[in-house]
Amino acid sequence: MKPQHYLTALIASIGLLLHSCTKIEYHEVENPAYLRVFNNLNYEVNLGDKDLLVPYLTMLIDPEFDQNGVPISAAIVGDFLDKRVRYAAPYPTHSAGSTKRNNPEYPGKENVLVGPILNGFDLSSWAQIPSGSHRIVFYFRPVNDIPFFQLTDDLKQHVAVEGTYDLKDREIYTLHVVQKDFDTKENGLLLRQENFHHLPFSDSLVYMNFYNMSAKGFLDSEDRKPDGMTTLEDGMQDEMNVHLSLYPQEATAYNSQTAIQGYYARFLFPVYRNTEEPTVSPYFHFPLLADTTKTITTNMVQQITFLAPGLNFIDMGMGGNVMPKGLCSHLTFYGLNELVSLPSRVNSARFPSMFINTHSGVHNPKSFPAINTIEVVNGEAYLTTIQRKFDPPIYK
Numbered sequence: 001m002k003p004q005h006y007l008t009a010l011i012a013s014i015g016l017l018l019h020s021c022t023k024i025e026y027h028e029v030e031n032p033a034y035l036r037v038f039n040n041l042n043y044e045v046n047l048g049d050k051d052l053l054v055p056y057l058t059m060l061i062d063p064e065f066d067q068n069g070v071p072i073s074a075a076i077v078g079d080f081l082d083k084r085v086r087y088a089a090p091y092p093t094h095s096a097g098s099t100k101r102n103n104p105e106y107p108g109k110e111n112v113l114v115g116p117i118l119n120g121f122d123l124s125s126w127a128q129i130p131s132g133s134h135r136i137v138f139y140f141r142p143v144n145d146i147p148f149f150q151l152t153d154d155l156k157q158h159v160a161v162e163g164t165y166d167l168k169d170r171e172i173y174t175l176h177v178v179q180k181d182f183d184t185k186e187n188g189l190l191l192r193q194e195n196f197h198h199l200p201f202s203d204s205l206v207y208m209n210f211y212n213m214s215a216k217g218f219l220d221s222e223d224r225k226p227d228g229m230t231t232l233e234d235g236m237q238d239e240m241n242v243h244l245s246l247y248p249q250e251a252t253a254y255n256s257q258t259a260i261q262g263y264y265a266r267f268l269f270p271v272y273r274n275t276e277e278p279t280v281s282p283y284f285h286f287p288l289l290a291d292t293t294k295t296i297t298t299n300m301v302q303q304i305t306f307l308a309p310g311l312n313f314i315d316m317g318m319g320g321n322v323m324p325k326g327l328c329s330h331l332t333f334y335g336l337n338e339l340v341s342l343p344s345r346v347n348s349a350r351f352p353s354m355f356i357n358t359h360s361g362v363h364n365p366k367s368f369p370a371i372n373t374i375e376v377v378n379g380e381a382y383l384t385t386i387q388r389k390f391d392p393p394i395y396k
Contacts, residue, residue, distance in 0.1 A: 028113075029113055029128040029129065029130055030130070031130065031131045031169045031170070032113075032115075032128035032129060032130065032131060032169070032170065033128075033129055033130070033131040033167035033168060033169065033170065033171055033172075033173060034115040034118075034123050034126035034127070034128060034129075034170070034171070034172045034173065035106075035126060035127050035129050035167070035173050035174075035175060036105065036106065036107070036125055036126045036127070036173070036174050036175070037059060037078060037081070037105060037106035037174075037175045037176075037177075038084040038088075038105050038174070038175070038176050038177070038382075039055060039057050039081050039082065039083055039084055039105075039177050040083075040084060040176050040177055040178045040179070040213060040375075040377045040382075041055030041057075041083060041160075041177060041178075041179055041187070042055070042083050042084075042377055042378060042380055043055065043179065043182075043378070052185065053140040053158060053160075054140070054142075054143055055083055055140075055160075056080070056081070056082060056102075056140065056141055056142070056143045057081040057082075057138045057139065057140060057141060057160055057177065058077070058078065058079045058080070058081065058138070058139045058141045058148040059076075059077070059078035059079075059081055059106060059136065059137075059138050060074035060076075060077060060078075060136070060137045060138075060139065060148075061074055061075050061076035061077075061078075061129065061134050061135070061136050062074060062075035062076070062134055062135055063075075063135070063137055068153070069157070070153045070156055070157060071137075071139070071148075071149075071156055072149070073149070075134075076127075076129060077148065077149075078103070078106035078107070078110060079101075079103070079141075079147055079148050080101045080102050080103050080141075081103055081105075081106060081138075082102040082103060082104055083104075084104055084105055084382060085104045085105075085382075086349075086351070086380065086381070086382055086383065087351060087352060087382070087383050087385075088104075088105060088125070088382070088383065088384040088385065089352075089385065090122065090125070090356060090370060090385040090386055090387035091122075091124065091125070091387070092107075092108075092114065092124050092125055101145050102143075105125075106127065107125070107126070107127035110127070112127045112128070113127070113128045114126060114127055114128065115127070115128060115172075117389050118170070118172075118197050119197040119198075120197075120388050120389050121196065121197050121371070121386055121387075121388055121389075122386065122387050122388065122389065123172065125386075126172060129167065131167050131168055131169040131170075131171075132166065132167065133164060133165070133166045133167075134164065134165055134166075134167060135162065135163075135164045136162060136163055136164070136165065136175070136189070137159060137162040138159070138160040138161050138162065138177055138189075139156065139157075139158055139159055139160060140158040140159075140160050141155065141156075141158075142155060160177065160187050161177060161187040161188060161189055162189075163189045163191070165191050168193075171193055171194075172193070172194040172196075172197060173191055173192065173193055173194065174191075174192045174194060175189060175190070175191045175192075176189065176190040176191075176192070176213060176375075177189060178190055178213050178215070178275050178377070179215040179275075179378070180215060180216060180275045180276075181215055181216045181217060182215040182216060182217040182218040182221055182378070183216075183217045183221070188275055188276075190213065190275065190278045191278050192278040192279075192280060193278070193280070194280065195280050196283070196371050196386065199283065201283075201371070202285070202369075203369065203388075204287060204288055204289070204369065205285040205286065205287060205288065205369055206285060206286055206287075206288055206354050206355050206369040206370060206372070207283045207284070207285045207369070207370075207371045207372065208283065208284055208285070208304075208354055208371075208372040208373070208374060209280070209281040209282060209283045209284065209372075209373055209374070210242055210268075210269075210271045210281055210304075210373075210374050210375075210376075211271065211274070211281055211373070211374070211375045211376070212236055212238075212240070212271050212272065212273040212274065212375075212376045213273075213274065213275055213375055213376065213377050214235055214236065214273050214275075214376060214377055214378045215275065215378060216273075216275070218235050218378045218379070219234065219235045219236070219237065219238075219325070219326045232306075232329045232349070232376060232379050232380065232381055233379050234325040234326045234379065235326050235376075235378055235379050236273070236306055236326050236329065236376055237273075237308050237326050237327065238272060238273040239270055239271075239272050239273075239308075239309055240270065240271055240306040240307060240308060240309075241267060241268075241269075241270050241271075241306070241307050241308070241309055242267075242268040242269055242270070242271055242304060242305070242306060243265045243266060243267055243268065243304070243305040243306075243307060243313075244263065244265075244266045244268055244284070244286060244302070244303070244304060244305075245259050245263055245264050245265055245266070245302075245303040245305065246259060246260040246263035246286060246290050246291070246300055246301070246302055246303075247259055247260060247300060247301040247303065248260060248291050248293070248300055248301075249291075249298075249299040249300055249301060251301065254301070254303060254332075256313075260290050260291055260300065263286065263290060265305065265313045268284045269282065269284070270309070271306070283371075286302070288355055288367055288368075288369045289367075294367075296363055296366050296367065297357055297363075297365055297366060297367045298355070298367050299334075299353070299357070301332065301333065301334055302332070302333040302353065302354055303330060303331070303332045303333070303348075304330070304331040304332075304333075304374065305328070305329070305330050305331075306328065306329045306330075306331075306376075307327070307328050308326070308327040308328065311327060311328065329348070329349075329381075330348035330349070331348065331349050331351060331374065331381055331383075332348050332349065332350050332351070333350075333351045333352065333353050333354050333383075334350060334351070334352065334353060349381050351381075351383045352383070352385075354370060354372040354383075354385065355367055355368060355369050355370050356368045356369075356370050356385070356387055358390065358393075359393035360390045360391045360392070360393060361391045361392075361393070361394050362394050362396070364393065366390075368387065368388060368390050369388070370385050370386060370387050370388065371385070371386040371387075371388075372384070372385050372386075373386075
């Protein structure tokens with residue numbers, strides 16, 4: 001069974017395994033804030049890029065320095081912070097059996113005190129840190145297994161970006177390291193104070209919001225695409241309209257005839273490229289059981305289309321026309337059926353569903369809605385899913 005099918009049992013078993021292998025002491029955090037960090041520097045470094053550092057980072061919160069300005073300690077360290085992965089699952093990503101030190105997010109693999117279930121939302125992918133003012137500095141570091149503070153002094157002075165922030169008691173924050181300008185390589189930080197735990201979300205609806213955190217100039221560049229890029233090859237224009245389509249899992253093609261009634265090319269809102277303001281985007285929703293032939297479990301397919309203003313679904317290439325650069329892209333979120341044909345001209349990335357099917361109570365599986373954030377960074381799209389509390393499985 002998958003980890004999300006038995007979240008409570010998995011966390012407990014990991015805890016027992018860690019306890020049996022090594023002693024880890026957690027200190028209670030008074031008046032905590034909850035922090036999650038992503039490294040969105042997804043550019044490639046080629047042989048000719050002698051001045052461009054590999055985007056492999058160390059995060060220091062409230063660092064201390066020696067007389068030469070070299071960091072010697074920090075209140076909180078997030079080391080080996082690699083580029084984020086395309087799917088941030090709704091459960092902790094750390095693994096007691098992992099032999100790789102690279103961390104796709106913070107806290108990720110770090111053995112730190114994580115967030116609780118807050119207002120019904122599972123915050124186990126967020127770290128608890130003391131609320132209040134903090135200086136946060138990110139350093140480029142070599143891609144090796146040597147902890148940051150054991151590196152030589154000359155390797156501990158390459159600052160990627162830094163900022164000072166006031167984190168409020170029991171508020172939820174997502175911190176993004178971003179590239180603001182593709183030509184100058186200027187980096188920046190976006191600290192987003194999340195609000196999903198304050199909103200009156202329905203238990204029967206799946207929620208999603210969208211961000212374009214691409215660098216200025218990426219769309220017009222013919223140079224370096226993201227390393228391992230698999231989705232939006234050419235990026236997106238600075239303004240794009242977001243559309244939602246839903247299809248039953250039995251569909252053999254995705255079009256207006258096969259879509260669930262009322263959910264073909266439904267316009268949601270425009271999304272704008274932004275690397276400056278950490279404003280929370282509005283949430284949109286669809287019914288968990290929009291496919292009314294289902295009752296407890298659904299595997300309907302969700303498709304998000306980014307379409308340039310002024311274009312419609314007839315224009316976007318379905319009719320045989322190849323779309324110009326950055327004007328149209330698809331993201332397709334599957335339950336089970338990933339073999340449905342798509343037009344060869346349509347650029348589509350594939351992701352897990354925006355809802356969760358898991359063993360809960362006597363039902364195995366049962367579908368549960370989730371909160372989803374879709375973020376586009378240069379030529380790549382990323383999905384972060386937050387799950388709600390659900391009843392643990394009952395085994396007969």
